[in-house]
Amino acid sequence: AQSVSQHNHHVILSEAASLELGCNYSYGGTVNLFWYVQYPGQHLQLLLKYFSGDPLVKGIKGFEAEFIKSKFSFNLRKPSVQWSDTAEYFCAVNAENYGGSQGNLIFGKGTKLSVKP
């Protein structure tokens, strides 16, 4: 079965530190890749997505992610985090033909990021 792994459950950083959150998926075919973020008390919202083309994708709030097909990875990065980036981050994959329905996503278990001021 397809799966998504996020390597870190909880990451604690100081402001201005660089961030990289790992995400690996298990599906061998064509995939669409997403990072969602959930700020405290708010609903999940899309950070960025990759469908095709340039494997380096830029999203909102200075985040970017790189798709490396050979490593089945889609790691999220930010050069300098802020206290306001404290949130939970979810990687997700839409594997073509999974579940027979367009838009069906498989989510990782999430990584909590705590940024100390």
Next chain:
Amino acid sequence: DVKVTQSSRYLVKRTGEKVFLECVQDMDHENMFWYRQDPGLGLRLIYFSYDVKMKEKGDIPEGYSVSREKKERFSLILESASTNQTSMYLCASSDPDEQFFGPGTRLTVL
């Protein structure tokens, strides 16, 4: 802006009660989803629907059912609530590119 609304933010029910969670989207999306979110487990798909009156089981459908009588509304039903169904329930609707989430319903079953 896409809007996905859920009928309640917080709900407290007793074991054995029948529970209805309602979700409405205003963007004419065909696909709608129900997830539960638990600490350390991420989002797990309960059911999804890709058209009116159509439904598909997700990864954890046991103890749940759904109803989609109108395109904009997708209901999750707990026929007989149990304490292990205490969780955060998230509804989403999607276009081909992205899922849009509601604010969630935190359900506590006593």
